[in-house]
Amino acid sequence: MNAKASPAEIFSRFLPLTSLLLIIIVWQFAATGGYFGKSLPSPVAVVNQFVDMLAEPVGKTILGGHIWASMRRVLTAFAVAVLIGIPMGLLMGWNKKAEAIIKPIFEIFRPIPPIAWIPLAILWFGIEETPKVFICFIGAFIPAVMNAYTGIRFTDPLLLDAARSQGANLRQLFKEVAVPSALPAIFAGLQNGLSLCWMCVLAAEMVGAEEGVGYLILRGMDMSNPAMIITGMLIIGAVGALIAVGLRYVERWVCPWKREISM
Amino acid sequence: MTNNGRKIKIQVQNLTKRFGDLLVLNNISFNVYEGEFLCIVGPTGCGKTTFLNVLTKLHPATEGDIYIDGEPANPQKHNISFVFQEPSTMPWLTVEQNIRYGLEVKKVPEEEIKKRLNQVMELVGLKDFRNYYPRQLSASMDQRVVIARAFAINPDLLLMDEPYSQLDIKLRYYLEDEVIRIWREMKRTVIFVTHNIEEAVYLAERILILTPKPATIKKEIKVDLPRPRNFADPEFVNIRNQVTEMIKWW
Numbered sequence: 001m002n003a004k005a006s007p008a009e010i011f012s013r014f015l016p017l018t019s020l021l022l023i024i025i026v027w028q029f030a031a032t033g034g035y036f037g038k039s040l041p042s043p044v045a046v047v048n049q050f051v052d053m054l055a056e057p058v059g060k061t062i063l064g065g066h067i068w069a070s071m072r073r074v075l076t077a078f079a080v081a082v083l084i085g086i087p088m089g090l091l092m093g094w095n096k097k098a099e100a101i102i103k104p105i106f107e108i109f110r111p112i113p114p115i116a117w118i119p120l121a122i123l124w125f126g127i128e129e130t131p132k133v134f135i136c137f138i139g140a141f142i143p144a145v146m147n148a149y150t151g152i153r154f155t156d157p158l159l160l161d162a163a164r165s166q167g168a169n170l171r172q173l174f175k176e177v178a179v180p181s182a183l184p185a186i187f188a189g190l191q192n193g194l195s196l197c198w199m200c201v202l203a204a205e206m207v208g209a210e211e212g213v214g215y216l217i218l219r220g221m222d223m224s225n226p227a228m229i230i231t232g233m234l235i236i237g238a239v240g241a242l243i244a245v246g247l248r249y250v251e252r253w254v255c256p257w258k259r260e261i262s263m
Numbered sequence: 264m265t266n267n268g269r270k271i272k273i274q275v276q277n278l279t280k281r282f283g284d285l286l287v288l289n290n291i292s293f294n295v296y297e298g299e300f301l302c303i304v305g306p307t308g309c310g311k312t313t314f315l316n317v318l319t320k321l322h323p324a325t326e327g328d329i330y331i332d333g334e335p336a337n338p339q340k341h342n343i344s345f346v347f348q349e350p351s352t353m354p355w356l357t358v359e360q361n362i363r364y365g366l367e368v369k370k371v372p373e374e375e376i377k378k379r380l381n382q383v384m385e386l387v388g389l390k391d392f393r394n395y396y397p398r399q400l401s402a403s404m405d406q407r408v409v410i411a412r413a414f415a416i417n418p419d420l421l422l423m424d425e426p427y428s429q430l431d432i433k434l435r436y437y438l439e440d441e442v443i444r445i446w447r448e449m450k451r452t453v454i455f456v457t458h459n460i461e462e463a464v465y466l467a468e469r470i471l472i473l474t475p476k477p478a479t480i481k482k483e484i485k486v487d488l489p490r491p492r493n494f495a496d497p498e499f500v501n502i503r504n505q506v507t508e509m510i511k512w513w
């Protein structure tokens with residue numbers, strides 16, 4: 001925007017990069033210095049491991065296959081959670097009777113971490129795909145419902161009055177006032193839900209799976225291959241971040257009024 | 264019952280409003296006549312906003328009745344515009360969409376909507392901001408959107424709750440003249456709530472002075488001055504002082 005950035009600005013822009021670089025250098029020295037024996041691979045070893053896994057299968061499939069296996073579970077669970085959870089939360093926020101019926105049930109289940117469902121899920125659904133998807137579903141479902149619910153409940157009454165005074169009927173009040181005003185809260189819930197989903201899939205895969213990023217990490221442990229573990233961890237972080245960024249773009253597109261003040 | 268041969272537009276009968284134990288409106292009765300410009304002045308917190316909310320059926324009355332054209336008030340049926348005291352634009356709609364909203368709800372034809380949009384945006388000086396979102400506007404511009412939205416509906420009943428208190432003096436004078444112009448041209452009924460005594464005397468045909476909470480009508484003052492009114496006119500000053508005295512009195 002401005003023609004010339006001052007040296008201070010340039011410096012502060014490169015600050016994050018510098019600190020990252022520093023971490024990698026320290027890591028490299030720590031690894032090659034041998035203070036951790038073989039349990040800490042060097043950054044270079046991790047990169048090599050990563051490149052290897054791109055083409056060479058670990059277990060049933062290559063790295064891309066494992067990522068896709070985890071993603072597939074997350075996306076399936078997330079889609080189902082959104083399709084059921086958001087309408088349910090909207091209903092609960094808008095309709096006092098629905099609130100009275102559904103809310104107490106939620107108050108019981110909400111504080112239970114999704115991972116606590118793993119044993120039951122395995123007993124109920126075996127060890128195939130279903131229990132993993134189920135755990136992820138729980139992870140995304142609760143924030144989807146709760147945020148849609150609170151979003152509707154916190155609709156500014158004045159805005160409802162404003163629309164009502166202009167002649168809006170109940171259906172229009174819901175669709176044209178309550179839902180748009182709840183959208184930012186709903187998106188915050190989706191962000192939360194998706195990152196919870198991603199955590200849940202790893203936990204579920206570490207309990208027992210034949211593919212997936214969680215499986216990779218566990219396999220790395222079994223094979224005493226810390227480079228594989230660290231690669232898995234970095235992949236988890238990177239995919240999680242990408243998912244969050246993707247959802248933020250969707251939010252900006254759906255809620256353009258939330259964009260920072262510009263023009 | 265008529266007033267200078269005018270029909271009754273709004274009939275308020277023994278209106279009482281309580282919030283729990285808090286009595287806000289205490290057995291108020293009065294009429295507003297067709298095409299009248301009525302100002303309501305009263306101390307802060309006396310129940311002016313509550314009165315308008317009850318009048319438009321946004322809140323239920325505890326006791327008493329309100330009739331518009333002889334029927335119970337109904338925003339879906341009566342063509343009412345309400346300029347709220349607090350910011351009330353929809354944050355997710357642009358300036359233009361905010362103004363369109365009521366017109367679309369009322370199923371005004373698209374061509375007519377376009378015409379009125381241009382008219383009112385010109386009127387309040389928002390033409391260049393039609394694609395802005397409310398949070399990109401200043402408080403006074405935001406209130407102009409609400410005013411534009413109210414005028415665009417072409418209401419037979421225009422309710423304004425301290426609409427100009429956020430605006431600077433120049434814009435306020437301008438919009439005071441505008442609301443008078445619109446009122447005379449379109450022959451609408453206007454109820455205008457204000458704190459500003461001078462504003463009330465400048466605008467009103469009749470002023471209702473309310474008591475502190477619980478509100479009842481303390482006094483009714485007719486303002487029979489030619490328009491445009493002159494703040495320095497001795498008659499004007501006289502009425503203004505009269506109203507001020509009434510307000511000092513409690």
Ligand SMILES: Nc1ncnc2c1ncn2[C@@H]1O[C@H](COP(=O)(O)OP(=O)(O)OP(=O)(O)O)[C@@H](O)[C@H]1O
Pocket residue numbers: 282285287305306307308309310311312313314348476
């Ligand atoms: N929804 C509500 N629930 C409970 N009390 C309310 C509610 N709305 C208003 N009140 C109370 O009713 C009284 C009158 O409020 P109202 O807003 O009508 O006053 P007002 O005359 O418009 O005041 P102002 O000049 O500040 O706009 C106040 O004491 C307020 O606290």
Ligand SMILES: [Mg+2]
Pocket residue numbers: 311312313348424
């Ligand atoms: Mg008020």
